[in-house]
Amino acid sequence: MTDGNFGLTESVSMALGGMIGGGIYAVFGVVTGITQAATWFAFLLAGLLAICSAYSYNWLNELVVEDGDGDGGGSVTFVQSFTGNSTLAGMIGWTLLFGYVGSMAMYAFAFAEFTISLPGVPSTLGGIPVRPIVSVLVVGGFVGLNLLGARATGSAENVLTSAKVLVLVVFGLAGLVYALSVSSDPVTVGTSRLASFSPVMAAAVSFVAFQGWQLLFYDQESIADPLETIPKAIYLSIPVAVAIYVLVALVAYNLAPEAIQNSPHTALVDAASTIGSAVGLATAAGVVISLSALFSTASAINATMFSAGYFAKGMLTDDLLPDRAGDSSASGVPTRTLLILGLVTAVFTAYGSLSAITSFASLSFIVVFGSMSALAFTQRDSDRMTAIWPAVGTVGGGLSFVLMFYHLYSAERGTFYAVILITVAVLAVELLYFEREILKEEIPYAGRDSKTAGD
Secondary structure (H helix, E strand, C coil), X not given: CCCCCECHHHHHHHHHHHHHCCHHHHHHHHHHHHHXXXXXXXXXXXXXXXXXXXXXXXXXXXXXXXXXXXXXXXXXXXHHHHHCCHHHHHHXXXXXXXXXXXXXXXXXXXXXXXXXXXXXXXXXXXXXXXXXXXXXXXXXXXXXXXXXXXXXXXXXXXXXHHHHXXXXXXXXXXXXXXXXXXXXXXXXXXXHHCCCCHHHHHHHHHHHHHCHHHHHHHCHHHECCHHHHHHHHHHHHHHHHHHHHHHHXXXXXXHCHHHHHHCHHHHHHHHHHHHXXXXXXXXXXXXXXXXXXXXXXXXXXXXXXXXXXXXXXXXXXXXXXXXXXXXXXXXXXXXXXXHXXXXXXXXXXXXXXXXXXXXXXXXXXXXXXXXXXXXXXXXXXXXXXCCHHHHHHHHHHHXXXXXXXXXXXXXXXXXXXXXXXXXXXXXXXXXXXXXXXXXXHHHHHHHHHHHHHHC
């Protein structure tokens, strides 16, 4: 593969594949549990925040290239270029890595949920739940695949993304026809909830489903004319993803109301079965959606693991991760790095709940994307920049962060405390690593002072 061989079509496919690839299947049940019929509106709000963040990323990327600080990059590069603070850049990078881990854990959780929804697949074996076992196995499988260096090319990604999008579009349009012409129940859009905070809180939780577009910034060497191609690809892919999410949310909520209450994570299967029943293909339609979900979540795990691995390798090169995390001089992603990412992901997906994992991942990306919007806003002096979008991204990110914590505290107290503990632990480890030289200098003096005082 030569540099610059990905054009606009391949770039749109990669960005759209990163968002559609498992996002709707993984977060739909969690978001619906928060805002019910207004789920479609939550996706719309999350998409708007993603657009604002994307504008900030594109603007910062352009400034980095114009200033001669490199060939562009992502969050870590932006922070280093505009603040010169390696500690802050490293902490942003660590937060992003934990977001990737949360995303993979979320996809693995959803993969297992849809696996046990298939006909004939038991939910327990000898009294042991199957879901955690399947989740860990799929993570392990893709760790092995990435160790072999497997990755879809741009052409393959076109085909894969087209297939995933086609299934969801057919599902959405067929469901809309069914709801309007076959079903006797009126279509519910959650009008009463639109003026409440629940869609905003749900949008914050669903934000992880819209993070895939920023992976393009780490593949710039493979993209032809990246300063023009990447913005076009992102501004095309996000609206398409929003439209699909909105359509699917409306259909699933209206056609599978019982499943929404009892088994929201796999409600799309029940909705597809309802649509298929109109032509005598209820079981087949449910299986198609389940298989599509398996395919989408699996490919999302693979793509995220690949990107996270290379992202971590770049941090190793910049001394933003401990040397023990991998060998930055290795060809491809360092083996130890992949194993660590896979192990942490497996622990998250085996012992966490889908709500907790989704909330943790969304919080990570909200922090990073909100920070990039704030950073872009500080660079608003140029006449070519429209400051309103970074401003909205900054305020929206801050509001989403606060509202998500409020939701977790009021509705999911256990998840709230778990997120707090994880956050404190991560910050402590980050500070111990990035401030290690200062600590080395201070600790001897502290010891000497205490000894003197004792004398």
